[in-house]
Amino acid sequence: MAAHNLKHALFCAIVTLVIAYPILGFNLTSSGTNIVLEGAKTHTIGLVLLAAVAVFLFQLFRDNITGLLGKAPALNPLANRQPMEQSKRLKLESTLLTLIIVGALFWPFFVSRGSVDLATLVLIYVMLALGLNVVVGLAGLLDLGYVAFYAVGAYTFALLSQYYGVSFWFALPLGALLAALFGLVLGFPVLRLRGDYLAIVTLGFGEIIRILLNNMTNLTGGPNGIGGIPDPTLFGMEFGRRVKEEGNTSFHETFGIAYSSEHKIIFLYLIALVLAVITALVIRRLMRMPVGRAWEALREDEIAARSLGLSRTAVKLSAFTIGAFFAGFAGTVFASKQGFISPESFVFLESAIILAIVVLGGMGSQMGVILAAIAVTILPELAREFSEYRMLIFGAAMVLMMVWRPQGLLPMRRIHIELKAQE
Amino acid sequence: MQDLLYFFQQLINGLTIGSTYALIAIGYTMVYGIIGMINFAHGEIYMIGAYTALIAITGLAALGIAWLPVILIVALVCAMIVSSSMGWAVERVAYRPVRGRHRLIPLISAIGMSIFLQNYVHLAQGSRNIGFPALIEGGFRFGSADSFQTSISYMQITIFITTLVCMTLLSLFISRSRIGRACRAVSQDLGMANLLGIDTNRIISATFIIGAALAAVAGLLLGMYYGSIDPLFGFIAGLKAFTAAVLGGIGSIPGAMLGGLILGVAESMTSGYLSGEYKDVVSFGLLILILLFKPTGLLGKPEVEKI
Numbered sequence: 001m002a003a004h005n006l007k008h009a010l011f012c013a014i015v016t017l018v019i020a021y022p023i024l025g026f027n028l029t030s031s032g033t034n035i036v037l038e039g040a041k042t043h044t045i046g047l048v049l050l051a052a053v054a055v056f057l058f059q060l061f062r063d064n065i066t067g068l069l070g071k072a073p074a075l076n077p078l079a080n081r082q083p084m085e086q087s088k089r090l091k092l093e094s095t096l097l098t099l100i101i102v103g104a105l106f107w108p109f110f111v112s113r114g115s116v117d118l119a120t121l122v123l124i125y126v127m128l129a130l131g132l133n134v135v136v137g138l139a140g141l142l143d144l145g146y147v148a149f150y151a152v153g154a155y156t157f158a159l160l161s162q163y164y165g166v167s168f169w170f171a172l173p174l175g176a177l178l179a180a181l182f183g184l185v186l187g188f189p190v191l192r193l194r195g196d197y198l199a200i201v202t203l204g205f206g207e208i209i210r211i212l213l214n215n216m217t218n219l220t221g222g223p224n225g226i227g228g229i230p231d232p233t234l235f236g237m238e239f240g241r242r243v244k245e246e247g248n249t250s251f252h253e254t255f256g257i258a259y260s261s262e263h264k265i266i267f268l269y270l271i272a273l274v275l276a277v278i279t280a281l282v283i284r285r286l287m288r289m290p291v292g293r294a295w296e297a298l299r300e301d302e303i304a305a306r307s308l309g310l311s312r313t314a315v316k317l318s319a320f321t322i323g324a325f326f327a328g329f330a331g332t333v334f335a336s337k338q339g340f341i342s343p344e345s346f347v348f349l350e351s352a353i354i355l356a357i358v359v360l361g362g363m364g365s366q367m368g369v370i371l372a373a374i375a376v377t378i379l380p381e382l383a384r385e386f387s388e389y390r391m392l393i394f395g396a397a398m399v400l401m402m403v404w405r406p407q408g409l410l411p412m413r414r415i416h417i418e419l420k421a422q423e
Numbered sequence: 424m425q426d427l428l429y430f431f432q433q434l435i436n437g438l439t440i441g442s443t444y445a446l447i448a449i450g451y452t453m454v455y456g457i458i459g460m461i462n463f464a465h466g467e468i469y470m471i472g473a474y475t476a477l478i479a480i481t482g483l484a485a486l487g488i489a490w491l492p493v494i495l496i497v498a499l500v501c502a503m504i505v506s507s508s509m510g511w512a513v514e515r516v517a518y519r520p521v522r523g524r525h526r527l528i529p530l531i532s533a534i535g536m537s538i539f540l541q542n543y544v545h546l547a548q549g550s551r552n553i554g555f556p557a558l559i560e561g562g563f564r565f566g567s568a569d570s571f572q573t574s575i576s577y578m579q580i581t582i583f584i585t586t587l588v589c590m591t592l593l594s595l596f597i598s599r600s601r602i603g604r605a606c607r608a609v610s611q612d613l614g615m616a617n618l619l620g621i622d623t624n625r626i627i628s629a630t631f632i633i634g635a636a637l638a639a640v641a642g643l644l645l646g647m648y649y650g651s652i653d654p655l656f657g658f659i660a661g662l663k664a665f666t667a668a669v670l671g672g673i674g675s676i677p678g679a680m681l682g683g684l685i686l687g688v689a690e691s692m693t694s695g696y697l698s699g700e701y702k703d704v705v706s707f708g709l710l711i712l713i714l715l716f717k718p719t720g721l722l723g724k725p726e727v728e729k730i
Contacts, residue, residue, distance in 0.1 A: 018508040022501070023471065024547045026478050035553060037481040142527050144534075189715050196461050196530055197714050200665060204707035207662075215700045348658070352538055359531055392542040398535025402528050403520045 009059035016052045024048055093367075104273055108266045116262075116269050118381060120337055123272035124330050125373040127279050129357040130366065131326030134283055136355065137363035137412070138292065139319035140299030141191070142199040144351055145206025149179040149324040151213065151346035153331025158226040158341050159219070168232035172332045179328025180321045187320035191313060206351060213343040225342025229335050231264055232271060272333050279326050280366060286322065287366075295319050296364075349391070356394045359401055362408020371410065428565065428573045433695035434688060439579045439648065441687020442586035446641035447664035448671070448679035449593065450510075450634025456610040456674035457630050458522060463533035464513055465638060466661015467540035470654065472506040472639030473646040474544060477555055484556075491558060495643075502639040509540075510635025511628055519624070537658070545654040552653035555646040582644050589640055590680060593633070597676065602629055610674065659703070663690075666710040672723020681721060 025045055027038045039045075058065065108116045128150060135143045153175035160166035160174065190201045213220050220226065286292045294315045297305040306312055335341050353376065361372030380390045401408065447469050454462045479501040483494050517536045521529045562576030597603040608616040609626045617623045645660070646652050667686045671678025686706055693705045713720065 015508045015512055018505055019512055022475050022478055022505050023544060026482070028474075028477060028481060028548055028553050030553060035477070035481050035556070037478065037485055136527075140527065142530060190711070193714055193718065194526075196526060197669075197718065199530060200461065200662075200669075201711050201714055203662070204666075204710050208704050208707050211700070211704050215698075349538075352534060355531070355534070388546065389542075391538055392546060395535045395537070395539030395542060399517045399532050399539065402532035402535065403517070406521075406524065406528050 005060055005062070009056050009062075012059045013052045013056035016055045017048065020048045020051060021045075101273075101277060105270070108269050113262055113265055116265050117337075118378065120265070120269045120272045120333075122374055122377045123269070123276045124334050124337070125354070125357065125377050126276045126370050127272075127326055127330040127333070128354050129361070129369045129373045130276075130279050130283055131323045131330070132354050133358050133361075133364065133366065133369045134286070134295070134319050134326075135323035136358050137365070137369070138287065138299065139295040139316060141316060141320065142196070143202045143320070143323065144199050144348070144355070145202035145204070145209070146323070146327060146354055147346045147348070147351040148202075148206040148209040149183060149327035150331040150334070150350070151209055151343075152179040152182050152324075153328030154335040154341050154345070155213065155220065155226075155331075156328070157332045157335045158229050161230055162226060162228070168230065168332070168336050172329065175332040176325045176328035179331065180325035183321045183324025184317065187317045188313075191316040191320065203348065203351075206346075206348060210343050210346055213346070221342075223342060223344070225340055225344070227340040229339050229341070231339070232268065232336055234267065268333075268337055272337075275329055275333060279329065280370070283322075283326075284366060291315070291318055353394065356398055359398055360409060362411045364412035365408060365410050368408050368410030368412070372408075425571050428571050429695070431565075432571075432573045433691045435573070435575055435579060436695075437688035437691030438684060439582050439687070440645075440691060441667075441684040442582060443641045443645050443648075443683075444660075444664045444667045444687055445680045445683025446586055446589060446637045446644075447660060448668040448683050449637050449676060450631075451665050451668040452671070452673050452676060452679040453606070453630045453634050455668070457606065457613070457627060458518075460518065460526075460529045461533065461665065462518075462631075462634070463530065463661075464517070464536040464540055465634065466657035466659075466664070467537050467544075468506050468509050468513070468635045468657075469638035469642045469660060469664075470652070470657025471509055471540065471544060472502040472635075472642030473555075473652045473656075474548060474642075475505040475639070476502040476643040476646060477553065477652060480556065480558070494558065499640065499643055502643050503636045506635040506639035506642070507632040510631040510638075513540075514628060514631040519627075537661075541654055541658065548654065550654060552651045552656075554651050555649070557650055558647060578648055582648065585640060585644060589637060593637070593676070596633075602626065606630060663706055666706055669710060669720055670713055672720030674724070675720070675722045678720055678722035 025040050025048060027040055029036055029038055108119065128146070132143065132146050135141050135146070156175035156178045157166075157168070157171035160171050161168075166174070186202075186205055190198060190205075193201060214223055216222070294305070294310050295318075297308075298310060298312065298315050302312065305315075334345075338345075357372045357376050358369055360376065361368035361370070376394075380387045386393075447465065450465045450468070451462060454460065454465075476498040479498040480494055483497060488494060513536055517532045518529055521532050557578070559578045559581055560576075562574050562579070565573045597606060605616070605621045605626050606629065608619070608621060609623055613623055616626075641660075649656075663686060664683070667682035668679050669682070670686060671680065671682025686709065689709060690702045690706055693699075693702045697705075
């Protein structure tokens with residue numbers, strides 16, 4: 001046994017060296033037309049060797065280590081506590097949520113412009129993640145082209161405002177409805193496909209939309225994108241220093257306060273907050289309605305659900321369309337926040353980030369997804385020196401979550417009734 | 424005459440690209456045939472193969488070795504070793520622990536692995552694209568000098584021959600060798616093969632290694648053919664190869680070859696007669712159409728859903 005372990009450990013250590021050393025140990029740099037090979041810094045090579053030794057030792061004493069870990073006392077001291085009573089927990093949760101939302105309403109008036117801007121972005125991601133959560137988490141349809149619907153929402157607003165001067169408030173429902181329509185049209189044929197084929201088809205669809213946006217230069221401006229997207233107005237009041245459109249008044253003049261560019265940013269933040277709360281509430285309702293139960297039933301066992309009379313197409317299509325609808329919402333807000341959009345913002349990576357948020361938060365769990373959206377967007381901003389490792393860490397986190405905790409950090413809890421213990 | 428020559432040119436270009444797609448598609452189709460999952464990180468393994476080959480080529484040039492066959496063989500062997508180790512490690516770390524769980528879980532794990540590997544190379548080698556030296560130059564030309572000429576470069580011939588050799592070796596390996604026989608048994612019925620004493624874990628590792636080695640060959644060939652590589656170029660190539668695998672019927676090795684060739688020709692015809700920008704649209708559109716109307720592909724077996 002020991003000999004076998006030694007052989008295996010040596011093999012693993014050599015594989016580690018083979019996969020790490022050539023890529024990390026040499027740097028290809030181009031000087032003029034030639035490419036030159038340079039050795040990496042000594043400490044990189046040291047780290048590669050260290051990693052190989054670590055793998056060797058771990059594999060050699062694998063049985064002992066896993067045994068020790070199994071015996072170690074649980075790290076979480078609360079693990080053995082009885083769960084809180086259902087009614088008490090619900091009450092606590094709703095008070096906490098109300099407090100958070102009230103706090104979020106007043107918070108932007110006391111902090112810097114940059115953090116409000118970031119918070120708006122966080123809220124956009126919250127909307128996207130909640131929408132994707134319906135598709136992936138509840139209905140179990142892996143959609144890798146979710147960003148396409150986001151793009152549809154954003155481009156609807158951008159194009160309508162450019163060609164017809166449509167304002168934000170008109171474009172918001174239009175963008176969402178158009179995205180939903182795209183979802184319906186795409187979903188209708190492809191939802192018959194099995195899970196993994198569906199993933200690839202949606203990925204292909206996302207890429208097709210991006211390539212079309214990139215190449216239909218006379219309509220969408222191609223890679224140059226569309227600029228000058230108007231800001232939202234409050235009952236016809238604009239937030240600029242001067243009124244741009246005939247018939248509008250400006251916000252600061254109406255209320256007789258000094259002009260400040262912060263007003264606009266706070267206003268956008270509040271719009272995003274309201275929309276995110278609406279998204280969360282609507283989806284929360286839907287989850288409890290028959291259609292929400294049907295999503296979960298179909299995810300858990302398609303054959304059983306169908307034999308109980310659920311229409312597979314209708315149920316899947318509803319999840320897909322609703323997910324697309326909220327992506328369209330988020331897209332409109334995004335276009336208004338940036339004032340400029342281009343196909344660059346709608347690459348596959350964006351879909352992967354939203355998927356990572358849903359997976360990390362816990363598929364199906366709204367609270368988990370919201371927290372994960374906040375964490376995933378804010379952490380790279382806080383740790384700027386690590387920001388280039390962001391995607392590396394995302395990838396690794398997705399793999400580790402699937403291996404160790406596929407239900408996510410804050411798993412979904414179904415509403416249920418508990419039987420009282422017999423006395 | 425002119426039009427015919429132009430058509431032949433597109434056909435040759437398409438077959439060249441298509442045969443490398445076929446090499447990558449083998450990796451998808453073998454893994455799918457055995458454990459029924461899409462190895463999303465396969466495109467990245469191909470990209471790592473291309474990077475390793477380039478590192479080996481530049482390293483040999485720095486050592487002053489200039490004899491072409493030596494350079495190519497050393498680069499090929501290095502790329503195959505590194506890619507196969509990568510394939511083995513990826514299966515061990517990301518796929519084996521989640522095998523047998525709900526279908527989406529291995530797929531998400533694979534997407535995570537793909538993002539991880541892309542950024543691993545991106546951080547180690549930078550994100551800009553690096554020129555790949557064209558080691559094999561020159562070619563044949565057909566047609567009169569004053570009008571359009573069809574040309575076949577030596578590089579294209581090398582790609583054809585290498586692909587042909589690899590495919591023949593693979594077919595022989597699968598049909599004759601002990602491991603190959605075990606592979607076929609496992610893909611028919613994993614549980615039964617296990618009961619009959621086949622070490623299924625080993626066979627699954629072997630499939631990942633074979634697929635990765637062929638992807639490395641494609642990496643070297645396409646790197647030389649296109650003349651530049653970057654950390655993202657595995658992603659699109661992986662998708663194309665997956666399309667090829669589905670087109671031919673996923674799980675079927677001859678299907679992967681056929682699918683790769685058809686896809687390559689379809690793409691080059693699009694760039695030749697429509698516009699190069701729409702070639703990706705055509706291949707993804709093709710993928711969607713096949714999945715909708717013939718999900719089993721051209722040579723695949725229908726999959727029976729068991730309760």
